[in-house]
Structures are given as C-alpha cells and as structure tokens.
Amino acid sequence: MSATLKVKVWRGAAQGEFQTFEVPRHASQTVLDVVMHIQRALDPTLAYRYACRVGMCGSCAMTVNGAPRWTCRTHVDKVALKNEMSIAPLRNLPVIRDLATDMSEFFDKWAKAKGRFSGERSRRDDFARVAPGSERRKAADAGIECIGCGVCYAACDVVAWHRDYLGPAALNRAWTLVNDERDRETLERLRAVAGDAGCHACHTHMSCTQRCPKQLSPTASIAGLKRALVKAAMEGEL
Numbered sequence: 001m002s003a004t005l006k007v008k009v010w011r012g013a014a015q016g017e018f019q020t021f022e023v024p025r026h027a028s029q030t031v032l033d034v035v036m037h038i039q040r041a042l043d044p045t046l047a048y049r050y051a052c053r054v055g056m057c058g059s060c061a062m063t064v065n066g067a068p069r070w071t072c073r074t075h076v077d078k079v080a081l082k083n084e085m086s087i088a089p090l091r092n093l094p095v096i097r098d099l100a101t102d103m104s105e106f107f108d109k110w111a112k113a114k115g116r117f118s119g120e121r122s123r124r125d126d127f128a129r130v131a132p133g134s135e136r137r138k139a140a141d142a143g144i145e146c147i148g149c150g151v152c153y154a155a156c157d158v159v160a161w162h163r164d165y166l167g168p169a170a171l172n173r174a175w176t177l178v179n180d181e182r183d184r185e186t187l188e189r190l191r192a193v194a195g196d197a198g199c200h201a202c203h204t205h206m207s208c209t210q211r212c213p214k215q216l217s218p219t220a221s222i223a224g225l226k227r228a229l230v231k232a233a234m235e236g237e238l
C-alpha cells in the first residue's frame with residue numbers, strides 16, 4: 001500500500017471543478033476519513049455532511065469514483081484505483097457547495113408519494129396486531145429499513161432524464177405503506193404514484209437495487225405498485 005492517496009474532490013456548486021489533495025493512507029481508512037482529513041488538516045472550507053459514521057443516518061452519501069455510496073461504510077482499499085480516488089456530491093440533486101447536496105426535492109417527492117403513515121388509532125387505543133407471517137407484513141418488512149440516504153435516487157437514470165419522476169426511495173416508501181394494514185390512505189397513495197411521474201416511469205434498470213447500501217429492492221417495490229394499480233383499476237377503485 002502506498003503511503004499517500006491522491007484524491008480529486010469536487011469544489012463549488014453546479015459550476016465548479018475538481019481539486020486534488022494528497023492524503024496519508026491508513027489501515028481500515030474509510031472514504032469519510034479521507035474527507036474529514038482534508039477538511040481538518042488541509043482545507044477547513046470543504047463542505048460535506050455526515051452524522052453517525054456507522055451506517056445508520058445515511059447523510060454521508062457521496063459519489064465515489066463515479067458511484068453513489070455511503071462514505072462512512074466504504075473502505076478506501078475497496079475503491080482506490082492505483083492510489084487515486086475521486087469524490088463528488090450525489091448525482092441528481094442540486095449541489096449546495098462542494099460535497100453537500102440539497103435533499104429538499106428528494107423529500108418533497110417522498111411527500112408527493114404520500115410517504116407518511118396515516119393511521120386511525122389514537123394513543124388511547126390498544127396497539128394493532130399484525131400477523132408476522134402475513135403476505136402484506138412480509139412485503140412491508142422488505143422495504144421498511146430505508147433510511148432516506150438518496151443513494152438509489154442518485155443511481156437512477158430515469159431521475160436524471162425526467163426531473164418530476166418520484167424516484168426509487170419515495171416509491172419504495174409508498175409500497176411499504178400500501179402493505180401496512182394499519183394505514184387508511186391506500187387508494188390516495190396509489191393515485192399519487194399512478195401518474196406520468198409515478199411508478200410507470202420506472203424502466204426497471206435495477207441501478208437503485210444494485211446500489212442500495214441496505215440491500216433493499218426499490219425495483220421490486222415499484223413492480224408491486226404497478227401490480228396494485230392494475231388490480232385497483234380492474235376492480236374500479238381508482
């Protein structure tokens with residue numbers, strides 16, 4: 001292992017350029033460690049975002065050598081090519097500065113897909129009992145671990161072409177809630193994901209599923225939404 005890593009880091013916003021830094025290498029060094037070293041030792045003006053450093057918050061997502069990743073869970077050894085590496089902000093989102101993106105449109109689309117649970121019980125009611133082995137519970141469980149990191153959204157080419165497309169994370173969330181038998185807005189949610197910007201815009205490229213650090217499959221969730229929409233339409237519910 002060479003003692004030094006040459007790192008190209010995006011500087012600026014939509015207009016900008018890569019700046020090269022030389023960073024000492026260490027055993028078990030993560031890409032986030034590299035970014036932190038640059039900001040703490042070489043250039044304190046570097047903007048980036050992180051919180052947990054253990055793969056729980058999703059806020060450290062960036063583009064590493066062209067692919068979206070959680071930087072705190074990506075080891076330099078796995079991604080450095082001949083001791084070189086590039087780090088850029090997530091694709092498909094406006095850049096605030098350097099490595100920090102504006103996630104507003106990502107979460108606005110989550111809201112447009114009705115990604116908020118809507119139950120009818122109050123805290124005075126007994127809690128709901130959902131059979132762990134039921135098909136709907138299993139389908140909800142398959143997507144529920146999403147932490148909204150935006151990696152899938154950055155990986156999706158349809159988001160890049162079609163700016164209104166709700167994208168894999170919002171649709172995965174919608175499918176999770178469609179399968180939550182406590183939720184009371186299933187039809188409204190299906191209507192919300194039925195338009196041109198909804199699940200039918202997905203081209204099933206699978207990039208979202210290949211890149212999701214939680215090993216979720218937004219592609220399967222989107223296919224589930226398509227099936228549910230056909231069924232609801234045939235039953236005259238839409």
Ligand code: SF4
Nearest residue numbers: 146147149150152212
């Ligand atoms: S589906 Fe995966 S990649 Fe997409 S936001 Fe959720 S956790 Fe991140």
Ligand code: SF4
Nearest residue numbers: 156202203205206208
């Ligand atoms: S499967 Fe659909 S949502 Fe996922 S990356 Fe491909 S087009 Fe985007």
Ligand code: FES
Nearest residue numbers: 053055058060072
């Ligand atoms: S800093 Fe929280 S997932 Fe990386």
